[in-house]
Amino acid sequence: MYHYLKGLLVKKNTQGSLILENNGIGYEILTTVLTLEELEEGTEVKVYTKMILREEEFILIGFSTPLELEIFELLKTVSGVGIKSALKVLSSLSLSQLIDAVVTEDYTLLTTVPGVGKKSAQRMVIELKDQFSRRYAPGEFALGNEVDGGLTGRGQGSKRQEVTEAFASLGYSPREINQVLQALDIQEMAIDAILKEGLKLLLKG
Numbered sequence: 001m002y003h004y005l006k007g008l009l010v011k012k013n014t015q016g017s018l019i020l021e022n023n024g025i026g027y028e029i030l031t032t033v034l035t036l037e038e039l040e041e042g043t044e045v046k047v048y049t050k051m052i053l054r055e056e057e058f059i060l061i062g063f064s065t066p067l068e069l070e071i072f073e074l075l076k077t078v079s080g081v082g083i084k085s086a087l088k089v090l091s092s093l094s095l096s097q098l099i100d101a102v103v104t105e106d107y108t109l110l111t112t113v114p115g116v117g118k119k120s121a122q123r124m125v126i127e128l129k130d131q132f133s134r135r136y137a138p139g140e141f142a143l144g145n146e147v148d149g150g151l152t153g154r155g156q157g158s159k160r161q162e163v164t165e166a167f168a169s170l171g172y173s174p175r176e177i178n179q180v181l182q183a184l185d186i187q188e189m190a191i192d193a194i195l196k197e198g199l200k201l202l203l204k205g
Contacts, residue, residue: 005029005062006046012036014187016087018062020047029062030083033091037159037187038064052083061087071095078127080120089113092182094160097174099136102128109175112182159186163194172202 007022018036020027029047039045047062048069061083063069068090075086089098092113101109102125110121160181167177180198189197 004046004048005060007044009039009041009043009045012039012041014185016091018047020045020062027060029060030087031062032068032087033187034094034160035062035064035068054083059083063090068095071098074128074131075124078124080123085115085120088115093178094164097178099132100174102132105129109178112175112178114182159191159194162191163198166195167198167202176202 005020005022005027007020007027009018010021010026011019013019014036016032016036017028017030018039020029029049031047035047039047045064047064048066049060049062050069050073052059052061061069061072063072072086072090075081075089076083081089093101093109097109100106105125107118107121107125110116110124111118116124163181163186164174164177167180168174180201183201184194184197186194
């Protein structure tokens with residue numbers, strides 16, 4: 001099956017998919033908010049993919065880095081976590097936040113993901129904690145390590161990462177920051193606008 005597809009990113013759908021054209025064929029690929037933030041329309045991109053048979057049709061899932069694909073596949077091994085749930089988790093938390101939350105058993109942060117309740121969070125910790133601990137070094141869980149060759153391969157210029165670091169420097173917790181990022185349409189906003197509107201929400205408590 002396909003390991004990755006490389007081609008022109010024709011369109012990004014804010015609902016969680018993109019259209020990639022390769023050799024005259026347009027592939028619709030389901031993905032996460034974080035991957036959509038990393039890729040720019042009208043440019044040539046590489047998307048790491050997984051083809052899945054669902055209800056008698058093949059669907060493509062794709063991510064901007066091999067590690068995001070790897071963690072997606074690990075999430076799907078958790079009891080009760082399907083394709084949509086795994087994508088929702090990866091759209092709501094950065095990879096470092098997710099790994100850190102599972103390893104440290106931070107149920108409060110995990111349950112900020114829409115659709116993830118306490119029982120689902122507990123299953124994620126029980127079934128993934130050992131695997132995450134073995135695969136990823138503790139130093140990689142910190143903010144700022146999601147760069148090429150590090151935890152995720154996301155660029156340091158990532159909009160979400162820059163905003164997260166800015167709010168963290170002001171003393172806000174990952175949980176508070178994540179709630180703000182979920183409340184704002186950051187994909188369509190400039191960084192200064194995100195910081196301004198996000199700070200308003202944080203000050204409201």
